[in-house]
Amino acid sequence: MNRLTQYFFRGLLAILPLALTVYLLWMFVSWTERTAMLLIRPVVGEFYLPGLGIGLGALLILALGFLVSQRFTSRLLSWLELPFTNLPVVKSIYSSLKNFAEYFAPHQQSAQQVVLLRPPGTELSIVGLITRQHMRGLPRGLGELDDHVAVYLPMGYMIGGYTVFVPRHWTEPIDMSVEEAMRMALIAFMAGK
Numbered sequence: 001m002n003r004l005t006q007y008f009f010r011g012l013l014a015i016l017p018l019a020l021t022v023y024l025l026w027m028f029v030s031w032t033e034r035t036a037m038l039l040i041r042p043v044v045g046e047f048y049l050p051g052l053g054i055g056l057g058a059l060l061i062l063a064l065g066f067l068v069s070q071r072f073t074s075r076l077l078s079w080l081e082l083p084f085t086n087l088p089v090v091k092s093i094y095s096s097l098k099n100f101a102e103y104f105a106p107h108q109q110s111a112q113q114v115v116l117l118r119p120p121g122t123e124l125s126i127v128g129l130i131t132r133q134h135m136r137g138l139p140r141g142l143g144e145l146d147d148h149v150a151v152y153l154p155m156g157y158m159i160g161g162y163t164v165f166v167p168r169h170w171t172e173p174i175d176m177s178v179e180e181a182m183r184m185a186l187i188a189f190m191a192g193k
Helices: 002-044 052-069 071-086 088-103 106-111 178-186
Strands: 113-117 126-132 148-154 161-167 171-173
Touching: 002 052, 052 071, 071 088, 113 148, 113 178, 126 178, 148 178
Parallel strands: none
Antiparallel strands: 113 126, 113 171, 126 148, 148 161
């Protein structure tokens, strides 16, 4: 019976990530297709090409990205964000999600670097992400730290993490992308690449 239980859980662990990924993709695709049909049918009638919803969704995201990149829409966007940035609980959630999304934005990838944090006098090594290369612009006390970097240390299963401000010489760059480091931290480095 013990061996059957092991086989069952190994099979479940093998199929679960694949099944969840396929299911989420299927949900997204079916939602975009339904939405596209609702929007396009009144205009084109019964004519519809499968996959049109995905194409329209991609075009909409591209158009939104273009609009947000324009100077005149930044003020409008800040007005739209006002309720989300002023309500006490909503502000915390919205700000955290926005900062997380901006962290992975392409224009900030150059500042991000995966490093091995090695405090002197110990054999401890921690994988982290440099999130700030300098302390300029931070509150008094933090902004005065010369030659320090901010390193984010993610916890396993993404239940949180710590940001530490350490001397630059405590860090050693490693050949790993930010995406790969976050993925490996998610599973607490239990699997190989």
